[in-house]
Amino acid sequence: MAVKERPAPIPSVRRLPLYLRYLKALPPQEHTHISCTRIARELGQIPIQVRKDLAVTGINGKPKVGYPVSLLIRAIEDFLGWDRSSEAFLLGAGSLGMALMEYEQFQHLGLRIVAAFDIDPGKIGRRVNGVAVHALDALPAVVRERPVLIGILTVPGEAAQEIAQRLTEAGVRALWNFTPATLAVPEEVVVENVQLSCSLAVLTSRLRMSPEGVHRSGPRG
């Protein structure tokens, strides 16, 4: 019987793209191998963390030599599934939705937005960066043709829950939530939140704690 393997720690998964970007930017022929010491130094981390993170991809380094760069790149891409491409729907063709449709880097992240949906008649029928904007009501029909697993939510917060429901009913299994809403979904559906308010809360509270934060009146007035 196989030992049940633990899933990779989420924080490690979250850091993998940083390593990948760094590795891909390395001068191609300069080194065939790289150590976690060096990666850590360049990215402001500590070596042991890099080592642990890279280990989740299954890569094997050599003592004293380090990790083979090209194999390491492939191992991360493979682990993240970025070598093959996942299709996604985008819900809400407002300015944020438009920005995501125009974001060329997604092709390197294994993501392809194949259709957008909106309720604004002025947007329906348009094409943005090659992607057609459909009426929201066309969702079931479009899904039937193309069983897409990922939905990107860039609708107003008030509409988010209803759209999430329509998506999961249509068979979408993962929601990338850019709205401020907290989504209630069936437990088999994955939700990843990109909530600006949450991120901003951390930024401002850390700024306030920092030596020269928002308040000019610090510890010593």
Place this chain on the structure above:
Amino acid sequence: MAVKERPAPIPSVRRLPLYLRYLKALPPQEHTHISCTRIARELGQIPIQVRKDLAVTGINGKPKVGYPVSLLIRAIEDFLGWDRSSEAFLLGAGSLGMALMEYEQFQHLGLRIVAAFDIDPGKIGRRVNGVAVHALDALPAVVRERPVLIGILTVPGEAAQEIAQRLTEAGVRALWNFTPATLAVPEEVVVENVQLSCSLAVLTSRLRMSPEGVHRSGPRG
């Protein structure tokens, strides 16, 4: 001598905006008080976590009664600094930058973008949602007039490090980084990353782990 108080846990701070949004959406006169049990149920969390999170704001609830809604809202807003408004510069008026400039909700998050910067002559001098787009070289002059503490980075990844440096040299103390770059900054500068690639990595890896993930060939082929 005062007991040195620990800073609030980052995960708690990150969740506060979710509670705030929920509380503000409550029917105004319906309840004067609310329990963490109820908040937890509505937001898919557990009561003890809500209780611990709310405690960081300094609010005091009453056993059996719960927390006073309006005071709780004020306590969270006060803790996050969202009752007063912080000014920010936006660097890079591309489609993502534009989307942020047009994001009306920032006013409820205590953030006001007061100037944007770009190097594209076609954008310099324009106004987006009332915000002027300046030449990047005008940064020192604009800072001199208005000592802003927060910089929002929506430039291409290749440019991010250089812009970050210019910002910190100009006195900006917090960077909200929407680029894929890992920024090296002086230690007194706060960096909060909103990196789509990192978020997407978590989404896709969790989708792959889930019962009906990307691969149709699951445990039973």
Place this chain on the structure above:
DNA sequence: TAGATTGTTAATCGATTAACAATC
């Protein structure tokens, strides 16, 4: 060879969760 670096096992740290007396 000597020593930098790996993979692995152990220790530490911080966040989450549990337990429970106090109380409105």
Place this chain on the structure above:
DNA sequence: TAGATTGTTAATCGATTAACAATC
């Protein structure tokens, strides 16, 4: 009053960091 809910202290859990033998 009885019991739901709080604040606080303790236990658990998982991630981070340290230690170290193995090794290219």
